[in-house]
Amino acid sequence: MAAQHDAPLETLFLPFAAGNLRWPQGPVLFLRARDGWPLREHAASDQLVCEQSFRPFAAALERSGWQVRDEAQVQGDATRYAAVLVLPPRQRDEARALFARAVALLAPGGIVVACQSNNEGARSGESDLQQLAGLGGKLTKNHCRAYWTAPADGSHDEALRKRWAALDAPRTIVDGRFHSRPGVFAWDRIDPASALLVEQLPADLAGHGADLGAGWGYLSAEVLARCPKVSALDLYEAEARALALARTNLAAAGERAKLGFRWHDVTAGIEGRYDFVVSNPPFHTPAREDRPDIGQRFIAVAAQALRPGGKLFMVANRHLPYEQILNDSFGKVHVAAERDGFKVIVGTRGGRA
Known part of the structure; x- marks a missing residue:
């Protein structure tokens, strides 16, 4: 069962709820996805692909009717996404590799939107995403920080992206x-x-x-x-x-x-x-x-x-x-x-x- 109050999940969707960002019309990918009312409020089941490797969270998403895929399935798909949502983990190399994947999976004009709680590396995560692809904006609430890129136009640091993509390799x-x-x-x-x-x-x-x-x-x-x-x-x-x-x-x-x-x-x-x-x-x-x-x-x-x-x-x-x-x-x-x-x-x- 999803947590009744998931502060990072709620804050992740704040830029859309507050009007800072428009919800995209194209396909959306959610990395390290978790179920909850903010997700159901914004996304459609035929629009959203969720990637989640932790079984309790994956099961909750499946029970709510979301499409859940593993990392290999997402990587093997040619789809490029209008938005990639990310709930980054605390471990920094793992989080950087996740940002690298998110940027690579964007369609032209797509954005990466991420959120972390303040005590789980939010400031570092924001700095890392800014270093990789530039920052389009940020909001803070619920002791969390949501931050996002400008629309993708190929100007991100590709050499850095390749280095970060390998950081969590076995x-x-x-x-x-x-x-x-x-x-x-x-x-x-x-x-x-x-x-x-x-x-x-x-x-x-x-x-x-x-x-x-x-x-x-x-x-x-x-x-x-x-x-x-x-x-x-x-x-x-x-x-x-x-x-x-x-x-x-x-x-x-x-x-x-x-x-x-x-x-x-x-x-x-x-x-x-x-x-x-x-x-x-x-x-x-x-x-x-x-x-x-x-x-x-x-x-x-x-x-x-x-x-x-x-x-x-x-x-x-x-x-x-x-x-x-x-x-x-x-x-x-x-x-x-x-x-x-x-x-x-x-x-x-x-x-x-």
Whole structure:
């Protein structure tokens, strides 16, 4: 479900509502799209193409009848757009690459319109778009900043656009062991919480397992490397950009175990029965809002998906309020390790979920 008050989304459409810009007649592309009443107030379903790689947001757009495509589909289409709307991410290289794509996808006379909250890089985003293509105007409201280009006439900095377009390309990390890209969680390193969890994985894990919130695949790769009796592993990940990396990172491991890659919102529940689950669950939204209820839901879903006697191995920040849901969901719970503000928790499912 879309948030009731999405300040960046509302402010993105302010230039149109206030009369600073006219809503275009031609096709419109919305990068990192989110659903909400401002979108429904201005756009027509046959005019708008939405690109969204985060499954909960994509699902909300689909439920409202919008056309949702992934990055490859948009890039493979020859359509050029009268306007490209952008909700840039906080990570600057990722945002710059998004601006580069937006400018490249404009039709002559088209404009890029972007918006960020002030504490999510709005000033930097405005400066970057101005550097790339010039600034046509800006408005501030709701602790956010909306800004846009002048109509495209080919005068943007094409050399800069090409450099920025490559900023979020996949590249190797951790001495070449893995592939990653800016913007995904812990994109350029092994997350210390996940590393702590890996240290506690028993070598005799066996059977069919699941990785909830798999990211670019580090936990799954370590499970398969350390636990030879694991015969199958399903990776559940809401961010399609991360899941694509996991496919690459686990390509060789697929020769010895059956792998499933699920672009899925774990909080919506999962199907299947598993012998074990590993998880480093998220505890905030893509906008960095603290949401411990997401981790709590991961725990409940894991318990429902485990066979009797199956185990959950999870890591969490020490302060997060997970004890109640763990005790309610599992027959036995214990803390296996603590370090640097993190805790590894093992829950064993009893005879009933």
